[in-house]
Amino acid sequence: MNKTILIVDDDMDYLLQTRIKVEQFGFKVITAESQKEAEKILEFTHPDLAIFDLMMENDDSGFILCYKLKRKYPEVPIIIATGVTAETGMLFDITGDDERKWIKADLFLDKGIRADQLQREINKLLKL
């Protein structure tokens, strides 16, 4: 069975590029362009992994989605893909226990990451 990956991003170009890459890795992909749309999808879909953009209609849309997804399916790994560090200088990471408690993501990745790196990270999280 193909694993299903949910990708959420409000930048349609980034969404398209990520979708194509992840499909090339051999996964089934569902996409959403907003936090709202993603929430709707999560009502009737159980993805095997999710990749969320951080800032969408809300500055913390990615975090909200993490919280909601983990509450429903605690075992689903989540990647937050963000260009926010380079853009704003704000730093996030989830190495500390403090961060882990409130940020429900498993991994932060920079949007500029190479396809092979992305694939490696996804496989690691899915234990493939």
Place this chain on the structure above:
Amino acid sequence: MASFKVLVVDDEPGIRMGTRRILQNFKVDYPFMDEHIDFEILEAATGEDAIEIIDVQLPDIVLLDNKLPGIQGIQVLEYIRNKQYDIVVVMITSYASLELAVKATRDGAYDFIPKPFTPQELRASIENITKQLFLRRMTQTLNNEGKHIRFQFMSVLSHELKAPLNAIEGYLRMIGEKQMGDNVDSYKEMIDRSLERVKGMRQLILDMLDLTRLKSGKPMHKLQQIVLSDIARISKDTVRPFAIQKDVDVYITCPQNIVMNFDPGEMEIILNNLLSNAVKYNHEGGRVDCQITSEKDVVNISVSDTGIGMSDEEQLHIFEDFVRVRNTKTRQITGTGLGLSIVKKIVDSYGGKITLQSFPDKGSTFNITLPREFSFEQVN
């Protein structure tokens, strides 16, 4: 020509030499920068040497390997941070040590380049850093001059310039890697999206030119007696191809005899922006009505459309720089977020007024009132 000093700290001579070779003829420029920046390369094989060079030469950028024979890269990073040097540090690290890279970022490293890197990766990273550094130094200068606002503008601008470049770069990479096989047709969507982003970027540059003229000190209106119906006709011709493409009818009502004292180029910018917005944010088969009327002392311009409209909340900041309505209805529409801010700045500079009435899925109406006989004394 400005020059940035780049210090390469790595115990492998190959990396140092390679970096020198990759960067020695490399130049970075910005559309709004008057000059290029090129790079002078310094080398250190150990962290101890690096610190000595940093104290004396004060480089702008340090490319820092963490695994060094003596003290570690991370300690050099701490040293730079403690001294509060204005240096951007990039960690050169193998991907396996992501944990370290994250820690380094927290300690002030700006970026990390995974090892081994290609010349393109290094150049891309250096270009990015150079621009950030340039802007950062510019902020300091501007802050000192109390011109903080201008920097905010620049930083949004750099984001707006980066976004289409990132998108296009992403598509080109995927095409270059032939991710969809050998058939060119498979890449149609990627190519179309890239062209769309190029188009948006070109418009951004044009808008920037308009805005720069308006922002550079006092407005320099080239005042003359203009016949409004003539300019309205030019603007209608300008949007016509676009209107035909979207199947939107544009109607202009303007008596022949309305004459006013105005800069013709600026009137064209106003009408072009309002009309093209009215077409752009319309439904297929929709309509645009532009009515120009005059009273004794004022000229009224009204442009209404049957388009997607805006909610009250979306209208709030619509006249500010780079503000665009972002929702599912606008996501396919390219725009710079500068058009209306330009229009408002022009209208304001004549002591005029612009107002907006808009309802979602019904359409928008922009009303502009301008003095008929403008003179510079009136504003001052």
